[in-house]
Amino acid sequence: MSMSRITLAVVAAPLLLVASACGSTETPSDSASSASVKEVVVGSVTDLSGPASVYGIPENQGAQLAVEEVNAKGGIKSLGGAKLKLKPYDTQTTPDQGATQAQAAVNDGVSAVLGGEVSDTVLAGTNVTHRAGIPWVNTGGAADKINQRGYNTVFSNVANTTQAGTGWQEVIGFVSKELGISNPTVATSNVSNSYGVALFDAWKKANSSAGYKLLSDVSYQPGTTDFSAVAARMSNSKADVLMTLGYPGDSLALTKSFGTQFKPSSKIWLATGGDSAQILKQVGGPADGTITTIGPVAGMPGLPPLFDSMSAAYQKKFNEVPTRQSFSGYTSMMFIVAALEKAASAEPAKIAAALTSVSLTNDNGNVYPSPAELKFTAQGTLENAPVYYAQLQNGKVEVVYPASVASAKPIAYGGGLK
Numbered sequence: 001m002s003m004s005r006i007t008l009a010v011v012a013a014p015l016l017l018v019a020s021a022c023g024s025t026e027t028p029s030d031s032a033s034s035a036s037v038k039e040v041v042v043g044s045v046t047d048l049s050g051p052a053s054v055y056g057i058p059e060n061q062g063a064q065l066a067v068e069e070v071n072a073k074g075g076i077k078s079l080g081g082a083k084l085k086l087k088p089y090d091t092q093t094t095p096d097q098g099a100t101q102a103q104a105a106v107n108d109g110v111s112a113v114l115g116g117e118v119s120d121t122v123l124a125g126t127n128v129t130h131r132a133g134i135p136w137v138n139t140g141g142a143a144d145k146i147n148q149r150g151y152n153t154v155f156s157n158v159a160n161t162t163q164a165g166t167g168w169q170e171v172i173g174f175v176s177k178e179l180g181i182s183n184p185t186v187a188t189s190n191v192s193n194s195y196g197v198a199l200f201d202a203w204k205k206a207n208s209s210a211g212y213k214l215l216s217d218v219s220y221q222p223g224t225t226d227f228s229a230v231a232a233r234m235s236n237s238k239a240d241v242l243m244t245l246g247y248p249g250d251s252l253a254l255t256k257s258f259g260t261q262f263k264p265s266s267k268i269w270l271a272t273g274g275d276s277a278q279i280l281k282q283v284g285g286p287a288d289g290t291i292t293t294i295g296p297v298a299g300m301p302g303l304p305p306l307f308d309s310m311s312a313a314y315q316k317k318f319n320e321v322p323t324r325q326s327f328s329g330y331t332s333m334m335f336i337v338a339a340l341e342k343a344a345s346a347e348p349a350k351i352a353a354a355l356t357s358v359s360l361t362n363d364n365g366n367v368y369p370s371p372a373e374l375k376f377t378a379q380g381t382l383e384n385a386p387v388y389y390a391q392l393q394n395g396k397v398e399v400v401y402p403a404s405v406a407s408a409k410p411i412a413y414g415g416g417l418k
Helices: 053-072 095-107 119-131 161-179 194-210 228-236 248-260 276-283 305-318 324-343 348-355
Strands: 039-046 083-090 112-115 136-138 154-156 186-191 214-220 241-245 268-271 290-294 388-393 396-401
Touching (some): 053 112, 053 305, 053 324, 095 119, 119 136, 119 194, 161 194, 161 396, 186 194, 186 228, 194 241, 214 228, 228 248, 241 248, 248 276, 276 396, 305 324, 324 348
Parallel strands (some): 039 112, 112 136, 186 214
Antiparallel strands (some): 290 388
8 A cells, every 4th residue: 555545423512611810601602603702722732841842842833833824814714813822731741741731721711722742642631622622633643542532522633553554564665675675574662652552553463464574572661761772682683674663762762872882784774753853963874774754845746835935934933944743733733724714613612523624735734745635534533644754865864755755765774883
């Protein structure tokens, strides 16, 4: 199956919101859908500190850029030009804070929520917002379970673990063929939480038809910082393919270990949660050949004009190049904007209902070259998830898969020190 074809309801009880200061007791339906709405508050419940902040901060920045663009163009037209406000709630890369910060957002009377980079955090947070009837557009939590609970208020603007596991299996097959490796052997490591276990299971299911032999798997606890033992076991496996199923810090630590302590003979290294720019910056040459996922980048075939304008505005405002999390935050906010326009209401239940049928094209918020349209399935997952794979090659980040947007052919992993 090609990446372009990967496919990815309990009725929420209305929450009586108690207004602060004035002692009013209006419900969202009393006021939020009226023509007098001047401001719509969206909560950004995400990882603004801690290890996953490398994802959460650019995600929040992308959402903020979308807010400013919409406001500059006159706000939400169907609400008489109501302005958007993004209010941050820091989950601190701690799943326990998912529920705490989600409750804070509910108490503040937000109309919708976006965010989340850790699946367990999103799971905890959406339990709270669902009970309050508030929609949540998930920007980064990939575990299938997020959208398997029958919640009609949860929408995932990210490839889930089934999609991701299938995608990584396709990458193994594609790169192995390009490098002339038949029946490659694999050694994996995975973080032992909802995301890591689900992704590993999804990959094993996708691998069942290919039958590539799994020589070794190492499970490690969330928050692990010393990866030398994990790296040693993976290296000692002598597998053709090394793959870690974890977070950006995990991929970075393992790439450093491979490049400075070990000499893996493997020809393919898949850092599934890795941030290519950070790995290149912190590891350099010894990381050559590392493969990660990536967002759209300048020079990709088929990029829409919106990509260029959004990227230029992002760089001007934040003095950095947008990452795939930046694009996820931006498009997640644009999904909420499309739902607000369709619902003509800031009432959470009406926004949630509208999210089931709106779509993003290159004209109203979709910055990706493929797919041309983003929309949610009945389960709240993306019908087609925009996922691209990049490889570090001679100090540059090159897109290698899918072929339709590739800038280079894959090369063999350098294996760190030789």
